[in-house]
Amino acid sequence: MPGETYSSYASNLRLVQKRSFKDSISKGGKRASAAIKSVSLFAYIDPFIDWLFGIALILAMLKDLLDIINTVLIAVFGIGEILTIIFTFFISVFIFLIMVITGSTGKVKMARSIIKRTLLLIGTAITEMIPAVGMLPLETVLVVVAFVMTLAERKKAEQGNKK
Known part of the structure; x- marks a missing residue:
């Protein structure tokens, strides 16, 4: 049964990595959006x-x-x-x-x-x-x-x- 524990840890680790990647993409998108909004003021x-x-x-x-x-x-x-x-x-x-x-x-x-x-x-x-x-x-x-x-x-x- 130790093999099952290792595989569950590995799957949990992959899941956490995917979530953190998605979160970082989301945060990066928000930061980029804020930067674009501030730069867009220069158009005026x-x-x-x-x-x-x-x-x-x-x-x-x-x-x-x-x-x-x-x-x-x-x-x-x-x-x-x-x-x-x-x-x-x-x-x-x-x-x-x-x-x-x-x-x-x-x-x-x-x-x-x-x-x-x-x-x-x-x-x-x-x-x-x-x-x-x-x-x-x-x-x-x-x-x-x-x-x-x-x-x-x-x-x-x-x-x-x-x-």
Whole structure:
């Protein structure tokens, strides 16, 4: 009877291997689907208007760099806070204008979109005021998130038009 035990173990092992292979294929398919969905957002890039996000990204990176430099200047000399506040204000206004210009179509959709982005911008500005957190590149992250939100809204609007 030991032979039967060995054969049952072998058949169980084959069954487990088949299941794990199927599970890994299934998980791989889900991961590939998520990757395709994220890449598919790039199909909604409009180069005639989205170049503004490039400018906003550069300015946001400069602002985040200024935050780091300002932290060093305050620690060493105690200057630079006024310059940072003014620069942050102008960068935030510029990013807000870009969000309005590149907003989605339709009055209701555009109003919701602007409200979401404005709350995101205000939340980022408030978070930037926290001393230790202010050094993080939050403004840069804000621009990237706003750009992805814009692309997702364009995709959603196009899918709504197809229905």
